[in-house]
Amino acid sequence: MMKIVLLGPPGAGKGTLAALLKDSLTIEHISTGDILREEIKNETDLGMQAKAYIEKGELVPDELVTKLVENKLSSVNNFMLDGFPRTRHQAEDLDKILKRLNKLIDYVVYMDAREDLIVKRLSGRRICKNCGAVYHIVNRPPKQNGICDVCSSKDLYQRADDNEETVKNRLGVYFENTLPIVYYYDSQGVLLKVDGNKESEQLSEQLLSIFNEG
Numbered sequence: 001m002m003k004i005v006l007l008g009p010p011g012a013g014k015g016t017l018a019a020l021l022k023d024s025l026t027i028e029h030i031s032t033g034d035i036l037r038e039e040i041k042n043e044t045d046l047g048m049q050a051k052a053y054i055e056k057g058e059l060v061p062d063e064l065v066t067k068l069v070e071n072k073l074s075s076v077n078n079f080m081l082d083g084f085p086r087t088r089h090q091a092e093d094l095d096k097i098l099k100r101l102n103k104l105i106d107y108v109v110y111m112d113a114r115e116d117l118i119v120k121r122l123s124g125r126r127i128c129k130n131c132g133a134v135y136h137i138v139n140r141p142p143k144q145n146g147i148c149d150v151c152s153s154k155d156l157y158q159r160a161d162d163n164e165e166t167v168k169n170r171l172g173v174y175f176e177n178t179l180p181i182v183y184y185y186d187s188q189g190v191l192l193k194v195d196g197n198k199e200s201e202q203l204s205e206q207l208l209s210i211f212n213e214g
């Protein structure tokens with residue numbers, strides 16, 4: 001059983017690392033960003049409420065996101081939370097939810113990365129509209145230009161919040177609201193810091209060997 005939280009700034013590589021770890025661990029990848037984008041695509045009530053916040057790089061209100069995570073967590077044993085919690089309030093709510101479900105976090109993986117790398121990574125990110133696979137035009141291009149390696153779709157798109165102005169706002173929001181919860185988890189003794197500037201494959205191997213020693 002493995003219960004993991006991935007914490008780090010936008011563009012640190014959380015989603016990319018999660019995709020690699022998922023290949024080796026039988027684990028549910030729960031990305032609040034991905035879920036919210038799916039809700040927007042399907043034009044649900046939640047999606048309509050979240051859209052304006054996401055487009056500006058602001059946080060979606062805690063109660064909307066927490067409800068969504070609570071529903072997901074009640075049906076899984078192994079999970080990797082990506083993008084949640086993002087505020088002290090969400091972190092405290094997560095503790096309460098897990099207590100109710102009789103579950104404990106094993107590791108909070110905190111990955112930091114240099115700001116210049118983050119901006120380059122986000123401006124070059126491309127995502128497959130069909131299956132969600134994540135690429136980078138320079139760092140991790142698909143094998144065939146413009147074609148998804150996983151599902152062969154030709155629809156690779158750039159996220160609306162990956163423009164320079166919104167990225168700056170997302171970073172500001174991260175430093176103000178999310179960075180403080182690193183200390184919250186450090187004080188609980190579950191924090192595992194890794195270097196997000198490194199190659200994702202290297203990080204995945206490093207983490208798998210720590211989890212295996214466990």
Ligand code: AP5
Nearest residue numbers: 010011012013014015016032033060083121125135136200
């Ligand atoms: P979300 O989707 O969670 O975005 P984020 O946290 O800003 O993270 P990203 O997805 O941008 O980055 P990542 O670290 O996953 O990087 P990736 O692996 O893709 O949230 C979006 C929005 O939703 C928020 O702004 C907010 O509005 C809302 N939201 C979500 N959760 C919420 C919550 N809990 N509360 C309130 N609101 C919430 O990599 C980026 C690029 O770099 C890719 O192109 C990749 O190929 C490349 N790359 C990755 N790793 C490496 C590496 N090691 N070396 C070289 N290139 C790399």
